[in-house]
Amino acid sequence: CTLYSLESTISQRKAELAAEQNGKPSWTKRLLLDNKLLCSKIREEADELCRTLEEIEDKSRTALEMADVLYHAMVLLANKDLKIEAVMQVLRQRFSQSGVEEKRGRISQG
Ligand SMILES: N=c1c2ncn([C@@H]3O[C@H](COP(=O)(O)OP(=O)(O)OP(=O)(O)O)[C@@H](O)[C@H]3O)c2ncn1[C@@H]1O[C@H](COP(=O)(O)O)[C@@H](O)[C@H]1O
Numbered sequence: 196c197t198l199y200s201l202e203s204t205i206s207q208r209k210a211e212l213a214a215e216q217n218g219k220p221s222w223t224k225r226l227l228l229d230n231k232l233l234c235s236k237i238r239e240e241a242d243e244l245c246r247t248l249e250e251i252e253d254k255s256r257t258a259l260e261m262a263d264v265l266y267h268a269m270v271l272l273a274n275k276d277l278k279i280e281a282v283m284q285v286l287r288q289r290f291s292q293s294g295v296e297e298k299r300g301r302i303s304q305g
Pocket residue numbers: 201204208220221222223224262263266
């Protein structure tokens with residue numbers, strides 16, 4: 196699906212960086228080289244996503260901001276050498292459980 200294609204593009208950019216192939220300018224590469232920039236972008240995009248709700252912006256605006264959040268978060272995953280599949284697996288495991296139960300489980304584990 197789309198997220199897997201995006202993941203593959205991001206990992207290509209990461210491989211280019213490792214191979215020191217200074218190809219064309221790439222936003223992904225900039226983010227991979229600068230954790231501070233990446234984290235500030237993720238926080239900024241999450242805030243913009245929330246604002247589309249708070250300020251009753253257009254649905255299309257919400258979709259756009261969610262895409263920005265997803266993309267930037269996917270770059271963080273690549274940085275941590277994690278596949279989106281691992282995230283999907285966590286979500287799938289939660290299918291059978293309510294969020295309230297899941298939280299209770301975490302709290303009792305301390
Ligand atoms: N999905 C994205 C994607 N979403 C957002 N961005 C970039 O993220 C940057 C920051 O976004 P902002 O919303 O903050 O935009 P801004 O230019 O600061 O403007 P404001 O909204 O702040 O006014 C912009 O340069 C966007 O182009 C993305 N850059 C890349 N991708 C994907 O990654 C692939 C590889 O991109 P490169 O690494 O650049 O080759 C692309 O083909 C896309 O599939």
